[in-house]
Amino acid sequence: MTRGEQHRPEIVVGVVATPPDHPAQAAARLTADLAGRLTERVDRDVRWRVRQGWGEVAPRRDGGVEALLDDTARRRTDERWDVAICLTDLPLHTERIPLVARSSARRRVAVVSLPALGLGQLRAVRTAVPDLVDRLLTDGSDDRGARPGQAQTGRSSRVAAVHRVVGDGDPGELHYVASRLIGRIRLLTGMVRANRPGRALLGLSKLLVGAFGTAAIGLANSSVWQLSEGLDPLRLTVIMLIALIGLVTWLIVAHDLWEKPDRDTPAELARLFNWGTTVTLALATAVSYLLLFAGTGLAAALLIDPSVLEKVVQRPVDIADYLTLAWLISSLATVGGAIGSGLEDEETVRAAAYGHHPEPDGWRDEKDG
Template sequence: MIHSETTVGLVATPPDHPARVTARLAAELADRWTVREGWGEVAPRRDGGAEALLDDVARRRADEGWDVAICLTDLPLHAERVPLVAQASTRRRVAIVSLPALGLRQLAAVREIVPDLVERLLGDASDDRRPAAVHRVIGDDEARYVASSLIGRVRLLAGMILANRPGRALPGLSKLLVGAFGTAAIALANSSVWKLGEALGALRLTVIMLLGLGALVTWLIVAHDLWETAGGDTSVELARLFNLGTIGTLALAAAVCYLVLFVGTVLVGALLIDTSVLGEALQRPVHLTDYLTLAWLISSLATVGGAIGSGLEDEETVRAAAYGYHPEPGGWRDER
């Protein structure tokens, strides 16, 4: 149903990942309603959960003169111990959507759920309609859209990592890669490492790789103080979710760096170590798998060495990987 005279306010808080989703959604909803965009707080209120956000958005709606308002946030929210996807208050004519609870296909899910929320606030929603990301709807005036317990939690964590944009952490790990490549170059010239790579099986190499990546992530969190602690306006559950989001973001960024290091080590190893030289050290014919195994071991060892160099990274760049950290969006302007 088209209500071109109805003004719908879309508020993004914080003005980071949610703002990008809001910008794309606003253009698509413009043919149904008059849409206005706005930014919320860079650090949205954590105390009070969904109710605190609804109160803030209700005040914003009244100040702006909007008919209804929808807030898109990257805060992970819960209701009845399961992820909260959205909550709508017909009394206040506002609703909030927790983007992480929508998983990886957030834009597609938002396209489905926001029109339903607007129509509910306008009194036009059908009780039979339920977006795909929603397991069930609780309540009437204060309708809460919740996800399933197991799949919803997995989707929430994946959505948090997506909202945290792991690509932002990659520039902050540039010195790590430089240090790791330096360590790998030294290890490639050591014939003892060649023999060690042959002696270790796939299981041991996998354990070494996981330990190396785990050490790197741990070092980044400790060295740059990325661990969220409960207290003040941050509950134990919210701190736990923030830390899981930070670990997931760093683990994904570290895995990408590891893959780059592995590919580079394979190429350098193939150029540096002739098959005859490697075969003489191993005392058997050499195959491609030998170079891959050697690069696998060296990349894992070099990752630990590179972690030391990561402590010298730019603090602001690395802190972008912390889920609860949102830098001021320089150059962005709220429509207010």
């Protein structure tokens, strides 16, 4: 460290992630370059130190954003950080409007709701956090005069998810809110992104095994070949939708994934959790269906000779007939997959539920001194 650097003031910024692992991953990627962004966008004459931690601050459904702010403030005091930012995957609201972030100059902390940022969460949080740190330092100091170019309207325009900034009486207590309609859509897509449909797909491996087993039986049954001959695309589409909706419903009911409002979970939050879980499972089962369709179509082309199929349907056949057969068998096999899903590990399936936060391996609080 040079002599000039030793005389520069130091500001320590803590980044705290709430369980489960998605906020922790976002925090780790954010802290990797946060010091450089703070130097560029906030103050070049400061030595920025970024500390990361997780494990002590847990999302509390009943207390909402205030509980997270209080918990983060206690963590900031214990760690002797100058300011602290909390990243959470808990969807937050204020007056039924999605809340993107909330800053409290009195407590010198801010909370960012990752789902409210939509699909591009990391890019948006990298843009939002330096502005939040700057606002906390400015409003938390004795001199509350904003630096040039740091108006609230400028801050809200940096992040597409932020519709406007609302004060809470105290100028240091700010709500960064989304629009009522687009913000809700962005919030739902962000929840699905945080819920990782790919993980749900990998977790339902036994469902695919059961479905492929049922498909193999269907391929060997000439009655199914004749049945596919008499079905038009509309009926096949209806059968497919019934199978997929039935599978998603079965997964939710059989594994008790449906959130019910109670003392700790407000009705609005329960609805959001249920939407997030349903869309996540719908995407996972849709991808499973496409994989099943591709595999069944390939197996049909390899195992069923055109001359044999023509003898059963009593007319010349082409690729459309094989695709129709694969379409019907895939829909029927999806029901068999529902039976296979009953054999899945309970914890694996419940990981697809948005309100269920399993503790990841190696759960610990990382303190960087």
